[in-house]
Amino acid sequence: MQNYNEINHHFQTPQWVCDIMASLVDGSPKKILEPTPGQGNLVKALRHHFPTADIVLEHDILTLQTNEPVRDFMAMSPRPVDWVVANPPFTPMTLGYQMLDRFFSFSPNVIALMPWLVLINSQARTAQLIQRGLCHVIHLPRTAFPGARVQTCILKFKEGHKGTVSLTFVEAP
Ligand SMILES: C[S@@+](CC[C@H](N)C(=O)[O-])C[C@H]1O[C@@H](n2cnc3c(N)ncnc32)[C@H](O)[C@@H]1O
Numbered sequence: 001m002q003n004y005n006e007i008n009h010h011f012q013t014p015q016w017v018c019d020i021m022a023s024l025v026d027g028s029p030k031k032i033l034e035p036t037p038g039q040g041n042l043v044k045a046l047r048h049h050f051p052t053a054d055i056v057l058e059h060d061i062l063t064l065q066t067n068e069p070v071r072d073f074m075a076m077s078p079r080p081v082d083w084v085v086a087n088p089p090f091t092p093m094t095l096g097y098q099m100l101d102r103f104f105s106f107s108p109n110v111i112a113l114m115p116w117l118v119l120i121n122s123q124a125r126t127a128q129l130i131q132r133g134l135c136h137v138i139h140l141p142r143t144a145f146p147g148a149r150v151q152t153c154i155l156k157f158k159e160g161h162k163g164t165v166s167l168t169f170v171e172a173p
Contacts, residue, residue, distance in 0.1 A: 011145050012038050013087045013113065016173050017154075018045035020138065021085055024111050024156050025049065029082035033106055035073040035099065036088045046085060074098070078105035087113040090150065097125075108133060108159035113140075116151045133161040139169045 013021070022045040025032065029050065034043050073088075084103040090096025096114060103110045110132075119126060119137070136156040144152065 011087075011148060013041045014144060014172075015041060015045065017087075017113070017140065017144055018042045019049075020170065021087075021111050021113065021154055022046050022049040024136070024138075024154070025083050025085060026109075026158070027082070031081040032083045032085055033081040035076070035084060035086050035103065035106075038087075042085060042087060074102065078102075081107050083107055083109045083111065085111045090115055093117070104132060104157075108157065110155070110157040112155050112157075113152055114155055116153050118155070119153070129155070129157075130165065133157045133159055134165050135161040137165060137167050139167065141170070141172050143172045 018041050021042060025046075032046055032050070034046065037043050084107050086099070086103060088096050088099040093115065097118065100110075100112055100114060100118065103112060116139075119129065134155060135158045136154075138154040138156075140152045140154065142148070142151060
């Protein structure tokens with residue numbers, strides 16, 4: 001098994017990016033999966049947006065670190081959740097693509113921070129992402145991950161979405 005604790009640990013998600021990702025979750029989800037929690041920044045933002053009183057009863061946020069005996073997301077058996085919200089590792093890039101594919105085994109509603117390349121380097125993949133309900137792309141500035149060579153964006157997929165995909169450019173605060 002890969003030592004995933006060593007993979008991409010330098011690129012934990014900054015708080016302001018976590019807040020954007022959490023704010024993209026629609027409705028009142030009962031279960032949100034953060035499949036690769038790392039140091040837990042995204043989990044914290046999700047807990048903040050879907051606060052404590054509701055977490056146990058209605059907003060059960062699963063994390064591999066706290067609730068799962070199996071810590072490798074790739075070995076976790078699919079089970080239904082309302083949303084997957086993730087910043088997976090994408091070194092190597094194929095691992096990021098495999099993880100993105102796998103998110104859809106848990107939910108059709110996915111918010112994933114990914115390299116821009118995922119959208120533009122394969123016509124077949126682009127078509128697949130649109131078919132999966134891609135509805136919003138948020139372009140992140142390079143400064144979001146100092147030292148990273150990869151241009152990133154946040155992809156939002158919503159069950160049943162067809163048609164326009166909106167694009168938003170955000171700046172670091
Ligand atoms: C880019 S970091 C993002 C961490 C966290 N999601 C956040 O938002 O701050 C990717 C994380 O994925 C974890 N990771 C890598 N492979 C994994 C796997 N197979 N299962 C679970 N986590 C994994 C690494 O430990 C790393 O912390």
